[in-house]
Amino acid sequence: MNAHTDLIDRYFAAWNETDTASRRKLIATTWSTDAAYLxxxxxxxxHDGIDAMIRAVHERFPRHTFRRTTDVDGFANRLRFSWELASPDGTPVVKGSDFGVVDPSGRLQAVTGFLDAMPGAA
Structure with missing residues (x-):
């Protein structure tokens, strides 16, 4: 497993964590303090804005989980990967691709997400 893959696996662990204290710890070890997601x-x-965003997703999609659907591709301080959000029965409901920038300490500085498929989208 490369450093980028380990980082993104922690990223998904944070997205899937429902316990606030545990999620905040994952965010702190995964994201730089001035990080941005869009x-x-x-x-x-x-950290506060990312935590609030993840909490909002949990409220909108209770018991759904994110999972990586591709290898993490990266070079230098850039990376990309694809994912899906699955319902409790495992059915994918949203799919996307994210692009990230890693800071010098190995934490995420920025992530830009693109939605590849979502309900009602043609």
């Missing part, structure tokens, strides 16, 4: 539906800045 996709067409969500955004979050810093």
């Amino acid at each position: 996709d067409p539906l969500l955004s979050g800045d810093g």
Whole structure:
């Protein structure tokens, strides 16, 4: 497993963590303090903003889980990967691809997400 894969696996662990204290610890070890996340539906800045964004997803999609669907491709401080959000029975409901920038300490500085498939989208 390369460093980028380990980082992104922690990223998904944070997205899937429902316990606030555990999620905050994962965010702190995965994201830089001034990190930013942006996709067409969500955004979050810093640890508090990213935590609030993840909490909102849990409220909208209870018991759903994110999972990586591709290897993590990366070079230098850039990476990309694809994912899906699955319902409790395992059915994918949203699919996307994310692009990230890693800071010098090995934490995420920025992630930009693109939605590849979602309900009602043609």
